Amino acid sequence: APTAVVIVAAGSGTRLGYGMPKALVPLAGAPLLLHALRGVVGAGVARQICVAVPPGDSDLGGLCRSFAEEFGVDAPVITVVEGGATRADSVRSALAALAPGTGHVLVHDAARPLTPADVFARVAEALDRGARAVIPAVPVVDTIKSTAPTEGEASAIAGEIVTGTAVREQLRAVQTPQGFDAATLLGAHEQAARWPAEQAAGITDDAMLVESLGTPVYVVPGDLRSLKITTPMDLHLAETLLATAGA
């Protein structure tokens, strides 16, 4: 069955401080979304690419249309939809626009412009082998602790206090593209659409919705180059990686 790739590009990008949607922010002279589109097409896994852009935005939609014109008839179909207030809302909008009969869906962040083709291939292969959900991930280098705000006298010492330490060897930093059997992902998102607002606000990736249904989520190696551009420092790192790769 055909595979579709959803690219979520509807984020505001306020943490990057460019005063424009994050997917439009230039990296080595080209918008982040253009890098992501080239990466998806280059990976050769998609029959359809569905891009969620910010509501009311025309720049990113226009970018998708001119990108589509560069390709011949063998290229994936590119569909543009309006995203929503949260990442999950944006994914839901995109899922509603998938071609009938789509078998597998890969959901990818526009904010990961340098994801190597190998990562797309590993995710797609796991789906072909029968996984209903698969995510790329890398080991965590920092020790991760949970904290809570301090109360009473303790608040005069510091703002937060440690409540626990996770076992680092078991932790993974999760990336995209995350791959799913289409019906599984649709079902998970339909259920999450009914969650109360505070629970919905805690949705940070698609796999956690599938996990909540009890469906096994498999893990394949991600890649450090698949970093998510969030802060100006990430943009510097990505510029350097591109310059080194081109040298």
Ligand code: C5P
């Ligand atoms: O904000 P964060 O870095 O987690 O966003 C990850 C991805 O989700 C980005 O590519 C962003 O454009 C996308 N997003 C979206 N719709 C939103 C919020 C984020 O498509 N409402």
